[in-house]
Amino acid sequence: MVEELLFFMEVLVGGLLAGTMYSLVALGFVLIFKASATFNFSQGAMVFFSVLAFCGFMQDFNIPFVLAFILAALLMVVVGLCTERFVLRPLMNASEDTVLMATIGLGYVLEGLAQAAWGVEVRRLDLGIGDFPVPWIADNLKLFISALDITAGLVAAIMIIGLFLLFKYTKIGLGLRAVADDAGAASSIGIPLKHIMLLVWSAAGVVALVAGCMWGARAGVQFALVDLALKALPVLIIGGFSSIPGAIIGGLIIGAVEKVLEVYIGPFFGGAIEGWAPYVLAIFFLLYRPEGLFGEKIIRRV
Amino acid sequence: MMKPVFMTYTKKDLINLAVCMVLSVLVIPTFITTEYWYTSILIPWLCLALATIGQQIVMGYTGQLALGAAGFMAAGAFAMFNLILRVPDLGFVGSLIVSGLIAAAFGILFGLPSLKVRGIYLMVATLASQFFIIWMIDKFGWFKNYDSSGIITAQDIVILGKPFTTPLAMYFVCLAVTTVLTLLAMNMARGSTGRNWMAVRDMDIAAESMGVSLLRTKVQAFAISAFYCGVAGALFAFCYLKSLEPVAFDIKLSFKILFMCILGGLGTINGAFIGAAFILLFPVLLNAIGNNVFHGAIDATIISSIEQVIFGGLMIIFMIYEPLGMAKLWENIKQKWKTKFPTMNIKNLTSSIGKKS
Numbered sequence: 011m012v013e014e015l016l017f018f019m020e021v022l023v024g025g026l027l028a029g030t031m032y033s034l035v036a037l038g039f040v041l042i043f044k045a046s047a048t049f050n051f052s053q054g055a056m057v058f059f060s061v062l063a064f065c066g067f068m069q070d071f072n073i074p075f076v077l078a079f080i081l082a083a084l085l086m087v088v089v090g091l092c093t094e095r096f097v098l099r100p101l102m103n104a105s106e107d108t109v110l111m112a113t114i115g116l117g118y119v120l121e122g123l124a125q126a127a128w129g130v131e132v133r134r135l136d137l138g139i140g141d142f143p144v145p146w147i148a149d150n151l152k153l154f155i156s157a158l159d160i161t162a163g164l165v166a167a168i169m170i171i172g173l174f175l176l177f178k179y180t181k182i183g184l185g186l187r188a189v190a191d192d193a194g195a196a197s198s199i200g201i202p203l204k205h206i207m208l209l210v211w212s213a214a215g216v217v218a219l220v221a222g223c224m225w226g227a228r229a230g231v232q233f234a235l236v237d238l239a240l241k242a243l244p245v246l247i248i249g250g251f252s253s254i255p256g257a258i259i260g261g262l263i264i265g266a267v268e269k270v271l272e273v274y275i276g277p278f279f280g281g282a283i284e285g286w287a288p289y290v291l292a293i294f295f296l297l298y299r300p301e302g303l304f305g306e307k308i309i310r311r312v
Numbered sequence: 313m314m315k316p317v318f319m320t321y322t323k324k325d326l327i328n329l330a331v332c333m334v335l336s337v338l339v340i341p342t343f344i345t346t347e348y349w350y351t352s353i354l355i356p357w358l359c360l361a362l363a364t365i366g367q368q369i370v371m372g373y374t375g376q377l378a379l380g381a382a383g384f385m386a387a388g389a390f391a392m393f394n395l396i397l398r399v400p401d402l403g404f405v406g407s408l409i410v411s412g413l414i415a416a417a418f419g420i421l422f423g424l425p426s427l428k429v430r431g432i433y434l435m436v437a438t439l440a441s442q443f444f445i446i447w448m449i450d451k452f453g454w455f456k457n458y459d460s461s462g463i464i465t466a467q468d469i470v471i472l473g474k475p476f477t478t479p480l481a482m483y484f485v486c487l488a489v490t491t492v493l494t495l496l497a498m499n500m501a502r503g504s505t506g507r508n509w510m511a512v513r514d515m516d517i518a519a520e521s522m523g524v525s526l527l528r529t530k531v532q533a534f535a536i537s538a539f540y541c542g543v544a545g546a547l548f549a550f551c552y553l554k555s556l557e558p559v560a561f562d563i564k565l566s567f568k569i570l571f572m573c574i575l576g577g578l579g580t581i582n583g584a585f586i587g588a589a590f591i592l593l594f595p596v597l598l599n600a601i602g603n604n605v606f607h608g609a610i611d612a613t614i615i616s617s618i619e620q621v622i623f624g625g626l627m628i629i630f631m632i633y634e635p636l637g638m639a640k641l642w643e644n645i646k647q648k649w650k651t652k653f654p655t656m657n658i659k660n661l662t663s664s665i666g667k668k669s
Contacts, residue, residue, distance in 0.1 A: 115627025122620030
């Protein structure tokens with residue numbers, strides 16, 4: 011009995027921590043949605059692009075770790091700048107769906123550019139943190155939890171607290187919220203829309219880079235990251251598109267449910283149900299609570 | 313139920329149809345003799361154009377952002393395989409229709425969330441269909457007739473006892489199915505069915521208050537869309553791939569069809585054909601440039617990456633300058649031509665003046 015309970019705990023904790031990896035990707039989506047009510051479908055591509063750039067700097071040019079990270083972050087700022095200038099500004103008055111489709115196009119551009127510049131082969135990313143159980147926890151609590159998972163959890167926690175403080179207590183955060191509420195009104199009282207957009211997209215780019223590092227260390231830096239990032243969508247639906255805590259809770263729920271279902275129910279169906287289980291869970295949420303756990307109620311003006 | 317409304321066709325429509333038919337039935341088979349064109353370009357073009365029409369119905373006409381076309385295609389393809397295997401009496405055409413209906417059943421099931429949500433939310437719900445259908449086919453051996461190799465060879469196409477196995481014959485099979493379904497789609501789009509779809513797309517609340525049932529219209533659009541995708545998937549597997557594997561219908565194909573639909577022009581049937589042709593032919597062109605101009609100096613993976621960049625870039629450019637896609641672009645060119653050279657229309661003009669007096 012105790013063994014079974016321990017095993018369940020292990021599955022649950024592993025799932026929760028793996029869920030924070032989804033949260034990290036979802037966080038980028040939320041940032042942009044919160045500040046511009048734009049759904050950025052290219053966030054997954056940004057994850058792939060940024061971490062491949064990071065790997066490319068490190069492995070092809072032998073740039074040291076920290077410098078490569080800074081360079082990759084700067085590159086994401088440039089991407090944000092270009093996106094603001096060439097995609098968002100011309101689409102300022104377009105409908106939501108049009109902007110969404112443009113970001114799908116942007117995702118394609120980023121994926122293509124990344125592969126053209128750094129090749130298509132899978133790269134290994136070594137962060138110096140192993141993806142194996144931490145011995146101390148394994149000895150004392152009899153739980154096998156990967157060090158990488160714990161790191162991801164910590165990183166996610168730090169970023170969330172940071173972003174939360176930024177949104178809540180700084181002038182920039184106030185500006186971001188104002189723009190999200192009504193871009194036209196915000197710009198008429200003198201909030202520089204251009205700078206806000208640039209800031210948000212750069213921040214989302216850096217978040218994507220961090221998420222990419224975590225995913226890359228686990229699964230290798232490869233194209234499949236883009237598909238993995240799609241799983242951030244159900245996370246967002248469960249958590250709500252405009253809520254930073256929602257992205258975290260959503261990620262935790264998806265991670266835990268996915269793992270528990272896979273381990274306990276998966277074998278009856280031949281396994282690999284984690285490929286679609288999050289989406290089906292998202293559908294149930296959509297039917298009963300379309301705005302997500304923490305989202306603002308969706309109101310459409312007629 | 314659906315009322316097939318036959319709008320009165322103008323002379324121009326009939327001429328267009330005749331030109332298309334002559335081109336596809338007479339001109340192409342006489343002038344194109346290389347197999348490559350049939351097996352690698354014309355057949356996939358027809359199949360994917362058909363799937364794109366399906367995507368058009370749900371996205372272009374009904375305005376529901378769906379991203380699961382490849383899932384429905386997979387459902388259609390594997391339904392076809394099993395029907396021919398297990399119910400041989402049905403025949404090819406019968407199986408094709410039934411497999412379309414099976415795909416339509418999935419369409420209804422996964423289209424139900426569209427009643428509650430829209431936009432990106434719906435996109436996620438339809439992604440569920442994509443992943444679920446592929447997983448289901450992959451995990452339950454029955455669908456694949458317990459074939460362990462993973463890739464199943466598709467059965468030969470036999471219609472009324474006659475085998476259709478040469479590329480040209482398969483081209484005609486695809487052409488016939490595509491023509492019938494395209495004409496049907498045009499009729500639906502012009503008739504009351506299509507008007508309901510468009511009313512829902514433009515303003516669902518207004519449509520509802522005018523007496524258009526949202527439930528019926530949306531579910532109908534999803535069902536018909538999935539039917540088209542299912543038939544297209546069956547043709548795609550049996551005429552183009554000649555094999556069945558779930559991997560062929562992954563999310564990438566869904567995106568491809570989405571691109572065909574958007575670049576071609578949302579809410580147009582001819583846009584589906586233009587978009588499919590563009591997405592299919594552009595990589596061929598790019599490869600040809602790579603091979604002939606740069607003599608293979610550029611790596612094939614780089615060419616395919618460039619292709620992706622260009623598709624994405626075009627998507628952004630079209631969204632900014634012409635959200636209605638290439639079909640609208642074509643329309644604009646025609647319009648410009650007409651205003652530039654009004655002499656072309658003198659005959660019509662004089663005849664209309666004659667009628668008035």
